[in-house]
Amino acid sequence: MPSDLHMHTTFSDGRLSPENIVAAAKKAGLSYIAITDHDTVDGILHLYEEGLYPAKGIKIIPGIEFSAHDIGHEIHILGYNIDIFSSALQEKLDEVVEARWTRFSQMVEKLHDLGYPLTEAEVLKLAGESKSISRSHIARALVARGYFSTVGDVFHALLYKNGPAYVSHYRLSVEEIVALIKKTGGLSVLAHPMLVGNDALVEKVICSGIDGLEVFYPQHDKEVTLKYQEMAQKHNLLLSGGSDYHAIATRYPQNLGEFTIEDRFAQEIYSRAK
Ligand code: AMP
Ligand code: MN
Ligand code: MN
Ligand code: MN
Numbered sequence: 001m002p003s004d005l006h007m008h009t010t011f012s013d014g015r016l017s018p019e020n021i022v023a024a025a026k027k028a029g030l031s032y033i034a035i036t037d038h039d040t041v042d043g044i045l046h047l048y049e050e051g052l053y054p055a056k057g058i059k060i061i062p063g064i065e066f067s068a069h070d071i072g073h074e075i076h077i078l079g080y081n082i083d084i085f086s087s088a089l090q091e092k093l094d095e096v097v098e099a100r101w102t103r104f105s106q107m108v109e110k111l112h113d114l115g116y117p118l119t120e121a122e123v124l125k126l127a128g129e130s131k132s133i134s135r136s137h138i139a140r141a142l143v144a145r146g147y148f149s150t151v152g153d154v155f156h157a158l159l160y161k162n163g164p165a166y167v168s169h170y171r172l173s174v175e176e177i178v179a180l181i182k183k184t185g186g187l188s189v190l191a192h193p194m195l196v197g198n199d200a201l202v203e204k205v206i207c208s209g210i211d212g213l214e215v216f217y218p219q220h221d222k223e224v225t226l227k228y229q230e231m232a233q234k235h236n237l238l239l240s241g242g243s244d245y246h247a248i249a250t251r252y253p254q255n256l257g258e259f260t261i262e263d264r265f266a267q268e269i270y271s272r273a274k
Contacts, residue, residue, distance in 0.1 A: 001029055001030065001031040001263055002029070002030060002031065002257070002260030002261065002262070002263065003030055003031050003032035003033065003260060003261050003262070003263050003265070003266035004025070004030055004032075004033050004034075004242045004243050004245065004256060004257075004259070004260050004261065005032065005033070005034040005036070005061065005063070005078075005080070005240055005241060005242040005261065005265075005266055005269065006034065006036050006063075006065075006078065006191070006214065006217075006241070006242025006243060006244045006245070007021060007025075007033065007034070007035055007036060007242065007243065007244070007245040007246075007256070008035075008036065008037055008038070008065075008244070008245065008246050009021050009035055009037055009043040010043070010128055010129055010130060011037050011040055011042040011043035011046065011129065011130055011131075011132065012037035012038040012039070012040055012043070012065075012130055012132045012134065013038060013130065013132075013134045013136035013137060013246060014037070014245065014246045014247055015246060015247035015248060016247045018035060018043040018044070018046050018047045018052070019047070019050065019052060021033070021035065021245075021256070022047065022052060022055055022058065022060070024255070024256045024257075025058055025256050025257075026057055026058050027256075027257075028255070028256045028257025029257065030058060030256065030257065030260065031058070031059060031263045031266065032058075032059045032060075032061060032263060032266035032267065032269075032270055033058060033059075033060055033061070034060070034061035034062075034063035034078075034080055034242065034266075034269075035047075035060065035061075035062070035063055036063035036064055036065045036078050036242070037064065037065065037132065038064075038065050038066075038067070038132050038134055039064070039065075039066065039067070039093055039096045039097055039100065039132045040064070040093060040097060040130075040131065040132045041062065041064055041082065041084040041089070041093070042131070044060070044062045044063075044084050045084055047060070048084070059266075059270055061080050061081060061266070061269060061270055061273075062080075062081065062082055062084050063078060063079060063080050063081075063082065064078070064079045064082055064181075065077070065078050065079075065191060066078075066079065066096075066172060066177045066180075066181075067169045067172070068172055068173060068174045068177055068205075069168065069169060069170070069171040069172055069173060072161070072162070073161075073196050073197055073198060073201055074161055074195055074196060074197070075174060075190075075196055075201075075205060076190075076191035076192065076195075077174065077177045077178070077181070077188055077189070077190060077191060077205075077210070078188070078189040078190075078191050078214065078240070079177075079180075079181035079184070079186040079187070079188055079189075080186055080187045080189060080212075080240075080269050081185060081186045081187055081269070081270075081272060081273040082181060082184045082185065082186035083184040083185050083186070086183070086184040088180070088183055088184065089180065089183075089184045092180055095170065096169075096170045096172065097131050097132050099169070099170035100132055100133050100134065100169070100170070101133060103133075103167045103168075103169065103170075104120070104123065104133040104137075104138070105120060106167045107135070107138055107159075107165050107166070107167050108120055108123065108138070110164065110165045110166075110167070111138070111142075111158070111165050114158065114164055114165060116142060116145075116147060116158075116165075118138070118141055118142065118145065122141045122144070122145075123137050123138050123141045124137075126140050126141050126144065135155070135159045135166075136151065136246070138154075138159065138165075139151040139154035139155060139159055142154045142158075150250045151248060151250060151251070152250060152251070174205050174208045175208050175209070178208055178209045178210060179209075182209070185273075187211040187212060187238065187269060187272055188209070188210050188211050188212070189210065189211060189212035189213065189214055189238065189240045189269075190202065190205055190206060190210050190212070190213050190214060191214045191217075191244075192214055192217045192219065192220075192244065193213060193214065193215075193228055193231075194217070194219060194220055194224055194228075195219070199231075202231070203231070203235075206231070206235050206237065207235075210237065211237065211238055212232070212237050212238030212239065212240045212269070213228055213231065213232040213235075213237045213238075213239065213240065214228075214240050214241055214242070215228040215229050215232055215239045215240065215241055216239070216240070216241020216242070216261045216265075217241060217242070217244065218243060218244065218252055218253060218259050238265075238268060238269060239265050239268075240261075240265060240266075240269060241261040241265065242259075242261065243256070243258070243259035243260070
């Protein structure tokens with residue numbers, strides 16, 4: 001059976017609740033899944049409180065996706081098997097999420113100046129239960145207003161890295177993220193290396209103590225997958241992968257189970273839990 005180690009819920013910028021993600025994953029016949037919301041483990045804590053984690057019939061790896069500070073590149077680091085009850089982790093996440101709040105206000109202000117008079121309330125309504133407010137929520141609000149037809153169009157015009165309405169994240173270095181993941185007993189995996197946009201930088205990040213590489217990713221074609229597979233083997237890294245599922249109609253994959261990895265890769269990561 002297949003697995004998927006990268007997905008977002010309503011606790012960050014995904015459109016399915018954790019319960020619905022788990023149900024959809026079971027329906028798609030997945031063996032292992034990892035919930036990897038941006039800067040939060042609240043989705044997994046929610047499942048735990050509902051008695052749905054650990055789950056019956058599917059193995060859930062507790063995960064997270066961090067954004068590292070970098071002037072020109074998107075460097076995202078996934079944490080797997082992290083201790084979702086760690087107070088050290090929670091304290092840091094509170095700071096990061098708080099900073100996302102300030103950043104969100106600043107981006108809304110920039111949009112005003114650019115002639116898009118969006119209100120914070122409109123964005124927050126779309127963000128629902130997510131406390132981890134992201135560019136995705138802002139983009140959806142602009143689509144809802146009819147300024148753009150897709151979220152992708154908003155990113156292309158306004159919200160891309162260093163774009164006209166962009167504001168940078170809380171300053172977290174790759175080293176800090178790797179150390180925090182390690183401290184909570186987890187494994188760090190460099191997400192979607194192609195989207196970093198510079199393979200020399202990818203190798204530099206790998207050398208900061210990363211445990212694995214997200215070799216399998218929807219935007220990686222055969223050639224790119226092979227390239228990162230070789231890079232992972234060269235550095236003795238775990239091979240990982242996932243769909244980066246958000247349940248957004250205009251973003252591939254639209255359904256869980258459309259992009260998967262072989263179980264053996266997920267099994268390897270799952271079995272390294274403390
Ligand atoms: P943030 O964490 O606030 O910087 O927002 C980043 C999120 O925006 C990513 O996790 C993606 O889900 C989404 N995103 C980034 N670029 C695009 C794009 N070109 N089209 C659609 N969504 C995007
Ligand atoms: Mn996202
Ligand atoms: Mn990412
Ligand atoms: Mn992601």
